[in-house]
Amino acid sequence: MKIAAIEAIPYSIPYTHPLRFASGEVTHANNVVIKVTTQDGVVGVAEAPPRPYTYGETQASIVAVVRDLFAPAIVGTTLLQREQAQQAMARTIGNPTAKAAIDMAMWDALGRTLGQSVSSLLGGFTDRMRVSHMLGFESPERMVAEAERMKDTYGISTFKVKVGRRPVDLDVAVCRALRTHFGDTIELYIDGNRGWTAAESAQALTAMADLGLTLAEELNPADDVLGRRWLVERTPMPFVADESVPTPADITREILAGSATAVSIKTARTGFTTSHRILGLVEGLGIDVVMGNQIDGQIGTNATVTFGAAFERTSRRAGELSNFLDISDDLLTEPLRITNGELIVREGPGVGVDLDDDKLAHYRIDV
Numbered sequence: 116m117k118i119a120a121i122e123a124i125p126y127s128i129p130y131t132h133p134l135r136f137a138s139g140e141v142t143h144a145n146n147v148v149i150k151v152t153t154q155d156g157v158v159g160v161a162e163a164p165p166r167p168y169t170y171g172e173t174q175a176s177i178v179a180v181v182r183d184l185f186a187p188a189i190v191g192t193t194l195l196q197r198e199q200a201q202q203a204m205a206r207t208i209g210n211p212t213a214k215a216a217i218d219m220a221m222w223d224a225l226g227r228t229l230g231q232s233v234s235s236l237l238g239g240f241t242d243r244m245r246v247s248h249m250l251g252f253e254s255p256e257r258m259v260a261e262a263e264r265m266k267d268t269y270g271i272s273t274f275k276v277k278v279g280r281r282p283v284d285l286d287v288a289v290c291r292a293l294r295t296h297f298g299d300t301i302e303l304y305i306d307g308n309r310g311w312t313a314a315e316s317a318q319a320l321t322a323m324a325d326l327g328l329t330l331a332e333e334l335n336p337a338d339d340v341l342g343r344r345w346l347v348e349r350t351p352m353p354f355v356a357d358e359s360v361p362t363p364a365d366i367t368r369e370i371l372a373g374s375a376t377a378v379s380i381k382t383a384r385t386g387f388t389t390s391h392r393i394l395g396l397v398e399g400l401g402i403d404v405v406m407g408n409q410i411d412g413q414i415g416t417n418a419t420v421t422f423g424a425a426f427e428r429t430s431r432r433a434g435e436l437s438n439f440l441d442i443s444d445d446l447l448t449e450p451l452r453i454t455n456g457e458l459i460v461r462e463g464p465g466v467g468v469d470l471d472d473d474k475l476a477h478y479r480i481d482v
């Protein structure tokens with residue numbers, strides 16, 4: 116079980132259409148595959164999706180920090196010394212996506228070594244999650260058409276609408292069009308990516324009071340400390356902290372300050388090990404939780420369902436598991452399939468997905 120090598124392989128696959136939201140836009144999945152290889156020849160795999168405008172990590176910075184800092188500190192330890200790896204990486208502030216991918220690749224290698232599924236090793240609560248689909252900035256007509264396609268093709272009936280545009284009426288019109296078209300056959304919630312002020316957020320929530328929204332995420336910046344607290348007090352549904360809480364300590368700080376009443380767990384940001392710690396915090400604080408999407412590819416999406424399905428609390432709500440549908444290709448020998456609005460956990464061993472080496476060779480950009 117001794118770790119012999121950790122590799123970071125950057126790749127680029129185009130999206131079928133750009134995804135736009137208040138904090139940025141993506142046209143390509145410019146992600147990094149992390150491979151952890153043991154002396155026994157077992158290979159664990161995970162994916163790091165950089166979000167430069169959120170965490171400051173880029174594809175190049177992830178490759179560099181893994182190669183120059185994390186791999187030298189972890190190679191030589193074993194898959195059962197995950198806490199050693201956590202401590203080695205914790206010395207460096209930031210770089211959440213690089214750290215998370217190494218952790219998840221170690222878990223995959225451990226599961227493969229033991230012949231067990233990682234989801235079972237983590238908690239084994241259920242074998243599936245309902246899927247929530249994220250709708251980026253578009254006109255009301257296009258958003259309704261996209262939701263209709265997702266409902267008809269994949270059976271998805273939970274939608275997270277990206278909001279945070281000005282004037283707020285733009286986004287109110289989208290949510291209203293979706294509710295009018297689908298009635299109560301869909302669940303709707305919103306994510307502002309800090310695009311609005313507290314006053315604009317309150318105005319939008321009032322205008323949408325009759326739409327039955329189930330969650331409101333990062334509508335305004337958490338750094339607007341009093342404005343955020345004021346807004347959360349007035350928000351009639353769970354207020355989700357996402358990019359404002361990348362660490363367990365941030366969650367404690369924001370929740371105790373009254374700046375959120377729920378959190379988004381993203382395995383792309385906190386891997387399996389720290390996500391598990393966050394889940395304990397969520398239970399201890401008695402707050403709501405949703406499994407989020409860091410614009411993951413298929414490897415990352417599979418990691419999200421691996422963790423989300425492993426526990427009762429994280430599998431209550433639909434998980435954000437469909438973003439890969441907008442990417443024009445993937446790297447797996449067996450692509451993920453969403454059917455009847457659900458994504459099933461792969462049986463394993465490990466996280467249960469295998470890389471297609473020909474596809475990785477085709478899309479990698481370092482050679």
Ligand SMILES: [Mg+2]
Pocket residue numbers: 306308332333357358379407
């Ligand atoms: Mg978010």
